[in-house]
Amino acid sequence: MKYVVVRLRGIEIPILFPSYMSHEEASRGHEAVSGGFILLMRLPDGGIEVKAYGESVSLNLPSRPEDSALLTTELLR
Numbered sequence: 001m002k003y004v005v006v007r008l009r010g011i012e013i014p015i016l017f018p019s020y021m022s023h024e025e026a027s028r029g030h031e032a033v034s035g036g037f038i039l040l041m042r043l044p045d046g047g048i049e050v051k052a053y054g055e056s057v058s059l060n061l062p063s064r065p066e067d068s069a070l071l072t073t074e075l076l077r
Helices: 023-027 067-075
Strands: 002-008 011-017 031-042 048-053
Touching: 002 023, 002 067, 011 023, 011 067, 023 031, 031 067, 048 067
Parallel strands: none
Antiparallel strands: 002 011, 002 031, 031 048
């Protein structure tokens, strides 16, 4: 899967989408601040870890270290 983080009214919101779409398509003209790919891993205790990595070529933006925590928070709400 891919993701892009967009800023709407000062709030950063992650958008997850399938790999056949481009980051540019998924951001739909919103202010994109980062993008890349996600890896979901099951932990031994049964929890899930989300790792953000890579970059968005179509937006020329890298993933950020804080994206993993942001994605985890949103996915596990």
